[in-house]
Amino acid sequence: SPYNTRFPHTPGSITDPDYSIEVGVQTFADCISQAGCSNPQDLDKLKLAWQGYNYGNGYIGWALQRGGYTEANALQFSQQQAASHGWSSYGDPQYVPHVMRYYSGGSLFAGLFGNQQIVSVAMGQLGNSGGQKFWSW
Numbered sequence: 479s480p481y482n483t484r485f486p487h488t489p490g491s492i493t494d495p496d497y498s499i500e501v502g503v504q505t506f507a508d509c510i511s512q513a514g515c516s517n518p519q520d521l522d523k524l525k526l527a528w529q530g531y532n533y534g535n536g537y538i539g540w541a542l543q544r545g546g547y548t549e550a551n552a553l554q555f556s557q558q559q560a561a562s563h564g565w566s567s568y569g570d571p572q573y574v575p576h577v578m579r580y581y582s583g584g585s586l587f588a589g590l591f592g593n594q595q596i597v598s599v600a601m602g603q604l605g606n607s608g609g610q611k612f613w614s615w
Contacts, residue, residue, distance in 0.1 A: 510527045
């Protein structure tokens, strides 16, 4: 990410959790903008942004030329990128379905209180050294 100016540009190199979140949010904001998503209920554009966040936003322009995000073109892009780099895999072609398990359609409170798994994770962070400042409110 161009927003990472403090750590090497290799996977897993950002060791400061707060900074990692900051960089990730800025990167995701770029994906949202590039996908043209202006509404949390616009799932077609949001799915495009999510997959672009996982693959890098080069996927977004590529997918837009092919009608937008689909699970099939996410897999195709992954296979093409892996082959072009000589890797066995590239990103997570199932990233969007994985994220959709937790997405509440844009309602923060529905997402936090309507999904017991998220509530359980959050409650488990109370009192934890690294989680206190995020979950005590």
